[in-house]
Amino acid sequence: MTLxxxxxxxxxxxxxxxxxxxxxxxVEIGLVTAAPWALxxxxxxxxxxxxxxxxxxxxxxxxxxxxAVTLLVLFAVGGLIIELSAESVRLAHTQIxxxxxxxxxxxxxxxxxxxxxxxxxxHHLTHRTSDAVYRLDADTYCIxxxxxxxxxxxxxxxxxxxxxxxxxxxxxxxLALLALAVAPFLYLCLRYHATTLSxxxxxxxxxxxxxxxxxxxxxxSIAAIKSFARERHEHGRFARASRDTARARVRxxxxxxxxxxxxxxxxxxxxxxxxxxxxxxxxxxALTVGDLLVVIAxxxxxxxxxxxxxxxxxxxxxAVVGAGRxxxxxxxxxxxxxxxxxxxxxxxxxxxRFEAVExxxxxxxxxxxxxxxxxxxxxxxxxxxxxxxxxxxxxxxIPRLFAPTAGRVLINGRDAGAYxxxxxxxxxxxxxxxxxxxxGTIGDNIRYGRLxxxxxxxxxxxxxAQIHAAIARLxxxxxxxxxxxGASLSGGERQxxxxxxxxxxxxxxxxxxxxxxxxxxxxxxxxFDSLRRLRERRTTFVIAHRLSTIRDATRILxxxxxxxxxxxxxxxxxxxxxxxxxxxxxxxxxxxxxxxxLASSSAPAVETSLSARS
Numbered sequence: 224m225t226l227x228x229x230x231x232x233x234x235x236x237x238x239x240x241x242x243x244x245x246x247x248x249x250v251e252i253g254l255v256t257a258a259p260w261a262l263x264x265x266x267x268x269x270x271x272x273x274x275x276x277x278x279x280x281x282x283x284x285x286x287x288x289x290x291a292v293t294l295l296v297l298f299a300v301g302g303l304i305i306e307l308s309a310e311s312v313r314l315a316h317t318q319i320x321x322x323x324x325x326x327x328x329x330x331x332x333x334x335x336x337x338x339x340x341x342x343x344x345x346h347h348l349t350h351r352t353s354d355a356v357y358r359l360d361a362d363t364y365c366i367x368x369x370x371x372x373x374x375x376x377x378x379x380x381x382x383x384x385x386x387x388x389x390x391x392x393x394x395x396x397x398l399a400l401l402a403l404a405v406a407p408f409l410y411l412c413l414r415y416h417a418t419t420l421s422x423x424x425x426x427x428x429x430x431x432x433x434x435x436x437x438x439x440x441x442x443x444s445i446a447a448i449k450s451f452a453r454e455r456h457e458h459g460r461f462a463r464a465s466r467d468t469a470r471a472r473v474r475x476x477x478x479x480x481x482x483x484x485x486x487x488x489x490x491x492x493x494x495x496x497x498x499x500x501x502x503x504x505x506x507x508x509a510l511t512v513g514d515l516l517v518v519i520a521x522x523x524x525x526x527x528x529x530x531x532x533x534x535x536x537x538x539x540x541x542a543v544v545g546a547g548r549x550x551x552x553x554x555x556x557x558x559x560x561x562x563x564x565x566x567x568x569x570x571x572x573x574x575x576r577f578e579a580v581e582x583x584x585x586x587x588x589x590x591x592x593x594x595x596x597x598x599x600x601x602x603x604x605x606x607x608x609x610x611x612x613x614x615x616x617x618x619x620x621i622p623r624l625f626a627p628t629a630g631r632v633l634i635n636g637r638d639a640g641a642y643x644x645x646x647x648x649x650x651x652x653x654x655x656x657x658x659x660x661x662x663g664t665i666g667d668n669i670r671y672g673r674l675x676x677x678x679x680x681x682x683x684x685x686x687x688a689q690i691h692a693a694i695a696r697l698x699x700x701x702x703x704x705x706x707x708x709g710a711s712l713s714g715g716e717r718q719x720x721x722x723x724x725x726x727x728x729x730x731x732x733x734x735x736x737x738x739x740x741x742x743x744x745x746x747x748x749x750x751f752d753s754l755r756r757l758r759e760r761r762t763t764f765v766i767a768h769r770l771s772t773i774r775d776a777t778r779i780l781x782x783x784x785x786x787x788x789x790x791x792x793x794x795x796x797x798x799x800x801x802x803x804x805x806x807x808x809x810x811x812x813x814x815x816x817x818x819x820x821l822a823s824s825s826a827p828a829v830e831t832s833l834s835a836r837s
Contacts, residue, residue: 226543226546229359229546229550230366230369230370230374230762231328231567232332233327233366234323234366234370235325236571237323237327239408240323241323242318242320243322244316244319244320244375247312247315247319248316248375248378248379248382249318249382250312250319251309251312251313251316251384251474252379252381252382252386252693253306253308254306254308254309254386255383255524256310256390257305258302258305258306258309258388258520259310259516259517259520259521260289260292261298261299261301261302261305261518262302262513262516262517263275263511263512263513263514263516263517264265264279264294264298264509264510264547265298265299265302265513266513266516267511267512267514268294268362268512269291269294269295269298269515271512271513273509275287275511275807281290286339286457286669290367292688305614308764311374319541320371320375323371324367324368324370324371324374324700325367326364327367327370328363328364328366328367329486331337331363331365332363332734334553335358335359335363335549335552335597336359338553338555338557339355339359339552341557341558341559341779342555342557343558344619344624344625345523345584345623345625346555350742351432351436352353352439353432353435353436353438353439353440354432354435355552356435356439356477357431357432357435357546358432358548358549358552361431362428362545362546362548362549363545363625364542364545365542365543365545365546365549366546367484367521367540368539368541368542368545369539369542369543369546370517372539373539373542382691383524383566384403387402387521387524389518391517391518394510394514394517394518395501395509395510395514395518397504398497398500398501398504398510398636399516401493401496401500402497402498402521402522403494404491405490405693406785407491408489409486412482412485412486412489412554414480414496416478416481416482416485420475420478420479420482421540421543421544422687423474423475423540424475424540424541424543424544425470426474426475427468427471427475427574428469428544428548430464430467430468430471431468433464433468434461434464434465434468437460437461437464439568440462440762441460441461441573458739462540463474463578466789471768482524483756485539494519494523495521496728497518497519497522498515498519499512501515501518501519501805502717503516505561513560515536515808519673520775522770524734526827527654528547534807540715541642542741554670557639558623558644559623559626559644561643561644562641565641565642565643565644566641566642566643567643567646568634568642568643568646568647568649568650569643569646569649570651571634571635571653571732572596572600572635572642572731573598573600573634573650573732573761573762574598574599574600574633574634574635574636574762575597575598575621575632575633575634575635575732575762575764576597576598576632576633576636577596577597577617577630577631577632578594578595578618578632578633579580579593579594579595579631580593580594580595580620580629580630580631580632581593581594581629581630582613582616582620582625582627582628582785583628583630586628590613590616590784590785591616591617591620591786592784592785593630593784594617594630594785594786594787595787596780596787596790598762598764600731600759600760600761600762601758601759601760601761601762601765601777602762602763602777603754603755603758603764603765603771603775603776603778604765604776604777604778604779604780604799605753605763605765605766605767605775605776605778605779605780605781606764606765606766606767607766607767607768607773607779607780607781607782607803607806608781608783609741609783612782612783612784612785613784613785614736614766614782615766615780617734618653618764620632621634621639621651621732621734621764622646622647622648622734623639623640623647623648626640627719630722634647634732648829649730649731650730650732650736651731651732651734652672652723652724652725652726652728652732652733653729653734653736654718654721654722654724654733654734654735654736654738655721655736655766656718656736656737656766657714657717657718658717658718658720660703660712660717660720660721661705662705663704663705664666664699664701664702664704664705665694665697665700665702665703665815666678666681666700666701666702667705667707667719668720668724669681669684669685669720669723669724670700670724670725671695671724671726671727672684672723672724672725673727673729676727676837678701680727681701681723681727682799684723684724684726684727685701685720685723685727686753687723687753687757688719688720688722688723688750688753689749689750689753690719690720690722690723690724691714693716693719697747699726718738719750721738722735722738722750726753726757729760729788731760731761731762731764732761732762732765733758733761733764734763735763735764735765735766735768736766738750738765738768751775756777761784762792768810773793773807773810774793776792776793777792778792779789779791779792779793779796779803781796781800781802781803781806783802788800789802789803
């Protein structure tokens with residue numbers, strides 16, 4: 224019943240279309256019920272010696288004066304009109320049904336995408352993207368398949384059965400009871416096969432989702448595959464997954480075929496029995512040949528939808544499984560909702576303070592431990608430390624991509640959780656180490672920072688990020704299309720476009736996660752000249768691995784094993800912090816802060832993984 228209520232909730236906005244479908248179905252049933260009687264009149268009254276039915280004579284008195292040929296043509300044309308009318312009604316019914324189904328699919332997809340975007344970042348880091356895409360693309364057809372492929376055809380077949388049973392019962396009670404006797408056998412067939420079909424349908428869904436994941440990973444990593452000459456290896460992995468999926472699909476189809484064969488056998492046997500019994504009753508004079516033809520026509524009308532449902536029962540089971548997969552995602556809790564009385568974050572100056580902040584991904588391993596610092600507007604705060612020290616996690620707490628396990632992150636003196644989440648993030652610009660570029664033009668990607676920005680503002684942001692000259696040299700300039708994930712641009716160009724996007728946002732808090740790691744020294748110096756000029760209006764955080772970035776900072780936070788071991792300007796830290804001095808010497812000699820001997824203990828694996836994906 225829960226699945227029925229869930230499905231009905233999506234149909235509720237389309238009550239008028241549902242009513243239209245049901246109304247047209249009733250008209251169709253009436254026409255289909257009337258259609259065989261034209262054949263009965265021809266066989267019994269025109270070709271046979273039966274008198275015309277009294278109700279027909281009362282309605283159309285002139286028919287008694289017509290000759291046999293005229294009656295033959297009249298009944299044939301009447302039957303043709305009834306059949307064509309039924310087909311026209313069925314056409315309208317189908318169009319409305321398909322239109323309603325597609326609208327419901329659209330609604331479900333929109334709701335699912337909205338919910339996926341609302342899920343915490345941690346969910347997306349720990350779950351396969353391709354599985355979410357498969358649910359969004361394939362599984363969202365579940366309601367359409369359940370309604371148009373299951374509920375409505377079954378309801379229509381049941382209504383057909385009820386109406387025609389009443390008509391046949393009036394004609395001959397024995398044949399009516401024989402026609403109804405097929406129902407228990409159909410129920411037993413369905414009950415026997417339903418569990419196996421459901422299990423195999425769920426297995427097919429899982430394997431198909433995994434196959435999409437394998438293809439997605441292969442194409443996403445094509446550069447690495449080519450560089451290691453692993454095309455055969457990846458093809459083998461994909462082929463094995465594809466074979467497993469194909470075998471599961473074949474097993475499901477075999478089960479569907481067995482069920483369909485069972486249903487067809489039952490319906491054909493019932494038809495044969497009714498034909499024999501009806502033939503005997505015709506010989507006994509209890510029925511006319513026309514009456515028997517009407518009964519057989521009714522059976523075909525009823526059993527055909529039942530047989531069609533039998534053929535598609537596997538698809539119905541897949542729809543049930545798909546609905547379960549969609550409901551599982553929708554049941555996941557979204558990001559922490561806005562607290563009662565949450566305030567708008569517009570007008571922030573960018574004053575950020577951490578008070579005894581702790582954080583853990585799994586509740587066991589501590590990533591941040593007792594972090595305290597204060598950052599004011601106009602300051603450039605550099606965050607340094609060995610790999611895995613917690614640098615990326617720290618800056619992700621500011622826009623509430625994660626919530627502290629303990630302690631508080633204050634913005635303008637108010638807990639970050641007291642702001643409405645969307646408005647808070649509107650006041651923060653984040654540039655990851657490898658900014659993602661979207662499908663569209665270079666101008667579109669920069670304007671992503673502020674969708675209503677003018678062309679002049681986009682160009683100025685590009686100038687501040689030192690990417691305008693490179694864009695201007697392109698034949699189409701800012702209208703140049705960007706290849707998937709920015710593959711047509713260099714790493715340095717992607718980073719500077721990401722910086723331009725963040726600068727265009729004009730947010731009071733700017734977070735840069737190694738923003739110039741792929742930029743040459745001269746371009747980097749120019750970028751930080753712009754940041755120095757623009758930072759008076761914002762608080763800037765930089766995760767830094769370069770000498771120039773560190774030296775230019777107002778204040779430097781030295782992070783080790785999730786703790787701030789020292790903080791202050793460059794000169795002070797050289798004199799007071801042994802770890803900072805060793806990091807500085809390492810950088811000055813061309814080394815890297817990723818060297819393991821800089822850290823006193825091993826870094827948390829979760830933080831390392833997060834940094835790699837940022």
